[in-house]
Amino acid sequence: MSNLDQGIITLAYGMPKYTDMALALGRSLGCHAPGIPRAIVTDRVDDARLRGLFDPVIPLRKEYGSNVRQKLYVDHYSPFRATAFIDCDSLVVRDLQFIFDALKGTGFTVPGEHYLAEGQTDPFVDVDGALRHFRIPRLPKFNGGLYYFERGDASRQLFDTAREILANWRSLPLHDFRGDGPNDEPILAIAMTLHGQSMHDDGGHMMRTPFGIAGPLDIDVLAGICAFRKEHSRVIPAIVHFAGAWCEHPFYHREVRQLERASRGMPGRGPTKAMLALRTRVGFYLAVCRFFGRRLLKQPTFVRHVQNRLN
Numbered sequence: 001m002s003n004l005d006q007g008i009i010t011l012a013y014g015m016p017k018y019t020d021m022a023l024a025l026g027r028s029l030g031c032h033a034p035g036i037p038r039a040i041v042t043d044r045v046d047d048a049r050l051r052g053l054f055d056p057v058i059p060l061r062k063e064y065g066s067n068v069r070q071k072l073y074v075d076h077y078s079p080f081r082a083t084a085f086i087d088c089d090s091l092v093v094r095d096l097q098f099i100f101d102a103l104k105g106t107g108f109t110v111p112g113e114h115y116l117a118e119g120q121t122d123p124f125v126d127v128d129g130a131l132r133h134f135r136i137p138r139l140p141k142f143n144g145g146l147y148y149f150e151r152g153d154a155s156r157q158l159f160d161t162a163r164e165i166l167a168n169w170r171s172l173p174l175h176d177f178r179g180d181g182p183n184d185e186p187i188l189a190i191a192m193t194l195h196g197q198s199m200h201d202d203g204g205h206m207m208r209t210p211f212g213i214a215g216p217l218d219i220d221v222l223a224g225i226c227a228f229r230k231e232h233s234r235v236i237p238a239i240v241h242f243a244g245a246w247c248e249h250p251f252y253h254r255e256v257r258q259l260e261r262a263s264r265g266m267p268g269r270g271p272t273k274a275m276l277a278l279r280t281r282v283g284f285y286l287a288v289c290r291f292f293g294r295r296l297l298k299q300p301t302f303v304r305h306v307q308n309r310l311n
Contacts, residue, residue: 006100007037007080011070012044012088013060019044020256021088021247026053027259028092028221032238036096041070041077065166067180068144072166072187075149075159085147086239089247090207091255093219093226094238099148099206107154108192111206112142112199125186129173140189140199145241146207147188154195162191204235209243221255222262 008029012022022040029038030053040054043062051057056079064073074085084099086092103109116127116139130139149155162184165172169182177183192198200206210217214229219240227236242252 003037004079004081006082006084007039007078008033008084008086008096009039009041009074009078009080010054010086010088011041011060011074012050013042013070018088019047019050023049023053024256024259025086025088025090025092026050027263029053029096031222031259031262032092032094032224033096036100037080039077039079041074065181067178068184069166069181071144071147071184072159072162074147075151075155078151080151082150083148085149086207087145087241087243089243090145090239090241091221091252091259092239093221093224096238099146099238102202102206103148103200104150106148106150106197106200107152108147108149108158108195108197109200110140110142110144110147110188110192111202111208112140113201114141115139116141122186124175124177124183125189126173126175130186130190133173134190134194136190136193138193139186140192142185142189142199143207143209143211143241143243144183144185144188145209145243146239148200154197158188158191158195158197161194162187165190204230204233204237206237207239207241208235208237209241210246210249211243217251219251219255220258222258 010022010025012018019042022042026038026040029036038054039056039058040050041058041060042050043060044050045057045059058077060070061073064070071085074083078085082100082104084096116122118128118131120127122141125139127139131137149158165187166182169187174182174186208230210228210230212231214231217228219226226240227234229235242249246252
């Protein structure tokens with residue numbers, strides 16, 4: 001197997017916090033998947049910390065666009081034959097080789113099992129409008145924290161279609177995301193359906209977000225532990241995607257600090273009594289306040305987007 005036969009890629013650009021997230025992701029990959037090559041696309045190619053964790057470090061191509069538009073060009077960036085794209089606001093708790101083994105031979109897929117049908121709603125897309133416009137029976141519903149694809153006609157055609165949809169999104173039944181264009185997930189969901197690519201039901205083992213969590217979040221990245229109840233099932237994901245407000249959660253910051261201390265050869269400190277007493281749901285409410293507070297202060301386009309949705 002060549003060094004470029006399979007690998008992991010992530011994106012980190014814009015605000016410094018995304019570089020910090022990528023560093024945490026890289027450290028967690030170094031702990032649990034050291035044998036899998038990992039690349040990063042960034043606008044900070046001279047950052048020695050990133051170069052110590054990722055190889056190659058690939059310059060961001062600004063002409064691809066802002067926000068999540070860059071994710072629709074990840075096939076152009078990836079140097080690997082088989083690629084697992086992981087969002088930078090994720091942490092890894094187990095070896096990821098099983099993902100490549102399970103998905104080998106697949107053109108493009110994501111972990112998931114839910115579909116949107118006529119009459120259902122979604123914050124990122126007019127479901128009924130999309131089904132009618134593209135003449136498809138249903139729409140895959142997934143989180144875009146993990147995409148798997150292999151170089152070839154299937155993935156090339158799918159990404160080409162996704163970029164065509166992106167170019168014409170204003171005339172399509174897609175909703176604005178964070179005041180800066182559409183989200184990548186419904187675009188790729190439509191492209192997947194049009195090209196006959198399906199989701200992979202991973203049983204909660206590959207990637208999950210804590211959204212919809214019921215009960216506590218049991219996580220210790222250094223110990224290789226992550227488990228929680230999501231909706232009606234217990235999941236034990238190898239990749240935890242701290243999407244949205246979850247990247248402000250005390251548990252995320254605790255694990256990031258543990259990884260940083262371990263990278264410096266410092267002994268890890270267990271959670272304090274106060275942290276043990278802080279339940280997941282309380283922490284999430286605090287995270288929501290921090291998340292929206294930061295956006296209101298730093299992103300005028302987000303403020304306008306919220307105002308437009310409320311009017």
